[in-house]
Every structure is written in structure tokens, then in C-alpha cells.
Amino acid sequence: MASIYDAIAGFAIFNGLSSAQLKEFIGNMPLDLKTYMPGEKIVSAGEEVTFAKGIFMGEILVDHIELGGMIEVSEVWNAGCMIGMDRLFGIDPRYKYDVTARTKCGVFQLPKRLFIELLKSKEICMINYLNFLSLRAQRPYQALSLVTDQSYLSKIGSALLLLSDSRAESVQISFSMENNIPLFNLSEDEKQHVDEFCERGLLSVEKGKRVFVPCKKKFLVEVDNLCSQLVEQ
Secondary structure, rough: HHHHHHHHOHHHOOOOOHHHHHHHHHHHEEEEEEEEEHHHHHHHHEEEOOEEEEEEEEEEEEEEEEHHHHEEEEEEOOOOOOEEHHHHHOOEEEEOEEEOOOOEEEEEEEEEHHHHHHHHHHHHHHHHHHHHHHHHHHHHHHHHHOOOOHHHHHHHHHHHHHOOOOOOEEEEEEEOOOOOHHHHHOOHHHHHHHHHHHHHOOOOEEOOOOEEEOOOHHOOOOOOOOHHHHHHH
């Protein structure tokens, strides 16, 4: 009980619950605990979302295709993330991505009807869930704020905000040849900025088609700082 309690306590959906309330939840709710080995499929794109799933141990790899196959996104999520929370309800309650275990993973799952009971009985959990959905809805506006200068790096930052999850640690984006943001059309200043980001380990670019960002948070902070500097000039 202590180990699963410690693991679940770190999930954002449970923020604000007292220790007693969380222990009551774990004791009364029939949590289904599963273990996945590296490379094992956890969910598949198109599968109906019938459970609230949480990663309480290990790392997962989330792969999805956007804009009709023009962009492929691969991202790493760590323990403390929940899968499909934005797809539990709505007109199309199906996963839009494949999820596989990157390392040995521990996953708990709660049927949708019991998740609804949790939201009804614990107001703070309802607020946490609404905050999560609100953050998802605000992401396009955050992305737009980064594309004011139309630079290569700001477009990558915008793509990260629009296409990857806020909890992703590292993200790889692959563009189709028709929709790639071409490196060869960059100005000298833009090339210098891209080279600086690559030298600092914030970005790597493979043949202009595949972009890898090892730490999304650091990249977005630095892009925002760069955009602010350019605006002031």
C-alpha cells in the first residue's frame, strides 16, 4: 500500500487531496495495476478510451501522426503522466496515438464510470481535471505567440506547443518533404541562431527533415527569450 500510495500521490489529478483522502481512494477504488516491458504496446491509435490510465513507474513513448500524415511526432512521457485524459469524453473518445513502454512501466487504470465517481465525490479532483482540459484548450494561443517573427526556431516552438503534450520531456518531429520547414531558405541570422541552439544541445536537425528536442521546456524558454530580444531590437 505504501509504494502505490507514494506513486499515485504525484499525479496532478490528485493534487490537493489529503493523505487520508488519497488512502481512502486507493482502498475503495478497484485499481487495476499492470506491468509492461520495453517495447510492449500499451494503447493503440483508434482504440476507444474506456479507462483513465496513469504511468506510476517508468517511461512511455507516444507516437502520433498529425495533419493527414504530413507530420509525425514522437515524445517521451515519464511517471506521473496520465494517458487519454482529453479523450475520455466528447464526440470522438478514441486514442489519437500509439503508446509503448520505453522502459519497464507500471500502469494503473480506472474505469471511466469510477473516474466520474471520483470527480463527483472529490471537488478538488474535478477542479484539477478542468484545469487540465483548460490548459489543453489554451495551447493554440500559446503557440501563436511564438510565431510572430516567423523564424525557423519559433515555428519549431509553435509545433511543439501544438503537437506535443505539455508533459513530454523530449520530442522528435518528422516533417514530410512537402511540408518541411526548409533550412536552406534561412537568413544568415536564422542559421546562426539554429547553429547556436544545436551547439548548446537544445536542438538537433537531421537533413532538414527530422528535428529532435531533448528538453522541450528548456527549448521553449530559450526560444521565447530569443523572440523577446528580436522584438526589442
